[in-house]
Amino acid sequence: MKKQWFTISVYSENNVGLLNRISGIFLKRHINVESLNVSKSEIEHVSKFTIVVNTTEDWTRKIVAQIEKQIEVIKAFYHRDDETIYQESALFKIASHLLFDERQIQNIIKESNSQIVTVSRDFFVLAKTGRRHEIDEMHDALEPFGIMQFVRSGRITVTKAEMPITAMLEDFYQDK
């Protein structure tokens, strides 16, 4: 089976030890986490992990089963890229004088649809949200001029299909 990109979405209780438990599942199987994002979800007090891996579907399915088995995990899903809407964010810190010295930078800002977050005497910060390749392109374009700092977030994803977490939680309380 060939390796592919998969986004694993995990809905869980907000628990301090859970990140360790989930990362252990990847560690044990020697699967590298390409990106990881933890945030609140659409449901109050429910956290959402968004984990990107590059591996076979078989492994992804097994990992998701192991994740879902953890007590504080409500539900875990995995999706191929074409089943999701996904984005990453990046920040570029660049020396301010370059805005004036290198006209090309203004074009890059316009063409990349990035925003200037802040400008100071010494540096300015560009924010870019988009697909990985768009951020990479912008990085490549800016690199020759010198990037003082660069950071990129983990992928965040919403799926095209429904994720029926609320219904699952309601079922639990009805069973009781």
Next chain:
Amino acid sequence: MRYEFMETIKLKKDQSTKSTGIKITGAEAIIHCLLAEGVDLIYGYPGGAIMPVYDELYKFQDKLTHILTRHEQGATHAAQGFARVTGKVGVAMATSGPGATNLVTGLADAQIDSTPIVCITGQVPRHLLGSDAFQETDIIGISTPVTKWNHQITKASEIPEVMAKAFYIAKSGRPGPVLIDITKNAQFEEFEFSYEKCTGVRSYKPVPEPSIKAIEAAAELINSAKKPYIVWGQGVILGKAEEALKAFVEKAGIPAAWTIMGESALPTSHPMNVGMVGMHGNYGPNVLTNECDVLIAIGMRFDDRVTGNLDTYAKQAKIIHFEIDPAEVNKNVAVDIAVLGNAKTTLELILPLINENSHEEWHKEFDKKYKEEFAQVIEKDLHPSKPGLTMGEVIEEINLASEHEAVIVTDVGQHQMAACRYAKFKHSKSNITSGGLGTMGFALPAAIGAKMGAMEREVVAIIGDGGYQMTIQELGVIFQHNIPVKIVVLNNDHLGMVRQWQELFFESRYASTVMTNPDFVKIAEGYHIEAKRVTERKDLKTVVQEMIASKNPYFLEVRVEKEDNVFPMIPSGASVSEIRLK
């Protein structure tokens, strides 16, 4: 006097405490939680960070018996032995730091063998967490991969809810170990105690809903099969599905084999019970795995020691998997039909849909294979003609003397395979062994827990000379509390299984497998335990009978042949069809 003590254990009742409105300490609350969960026996070892709880144990000793093991590992295995024989949750307690890290082997063993235990550890006070305080260790981080759930309590008010959840999680669904770490300040703090048992955790579904569609599909497949074959595992025992399995195999007439974790769920003598699968399992059950047309796996997880090479495992067969844990389905072996749920529920649901059958011709193939194995292996093991004693004949004498009534507790290695192959059982929950983890040192403390959980039953620990010395200090517990377990060490002066592999696969280079052993009889006598040594066949029967007849702890060392091998054997990585008889 010491025996009386054992009697008192059995008299203790669940005296749960309801809301009092009175403030108590966290330490006392822990005791009330244990009592509310019906716990009357725990194993453990005190130390600085758990002292407030031990102080309460002292006050509550009429209701809750604490057994001081000689090492925390012993406490976990004793709790496991208790859990395995009773089906209840075993409890072990330890202090922070080294006390807690010594629990890790037992936790890992309980995790892989799905044994319900709750371990309670003390922890440095909250304000010292993360400061590398004396005996501080991150036991939550350390135990995460080897627990079903773990949690650190840092304030007393969390104790009732977390303890209730711990017991619920440990025993529900596919059982497993839970560790609760309690900082010392939480043990001292006072709060208003009330206890409510946990009945559900919203993010945790212990038992999946059985699908009627899957059950119907499975029934259709089973009814149309010419050579159906069952392999069951511990899921049958954990799911209390012994009677359901019996009814199923009897109606369907399907030959049924077991993994070592499932052994004893059906009596050894049951006509449908065809024996053991796996690396040292029986010949027929292994070879015919690759000849059946429908393989019905019940409460087992296709461990590599069971399947051998997966690429050649039951490829010709349709596979049905009865399983409680969805993560086990299609994990190692791709199955055609998964029947999720508790084994008892699903087997009872499928029973009315199953046609009566006897599969006589198919059974004859198992008989034929058994005859081959008997001639080439079993006869030589059980009735040897050579002078040296075999492990098999010792097990057979124990069978005869105990009339198949005993609980057999084993460690890991050659003695374990001999015991699992040759021990005969009438009752479920009678074969207690370290299956998945293969933990040397498991048997002696596990036998203590098993005996204390089933005082009315004979408990015989069968141990190799290597594993015995890993937890030999637990003889102190047997002596102190006069726990009448029977200990049989099959001594071949080697780490026998590793030596066997060295002989077969490493050109007999016996790297660190030869042992110069102490006088085991003297050691047992040092603990005032009656002890005998058998070196010749002529003495074996009488001494085994004497041991079984004894009302006290008894130690028996049997000097067995030093370089015997366990056969049959599926070489590591080979197919089940490539099982070797010699």
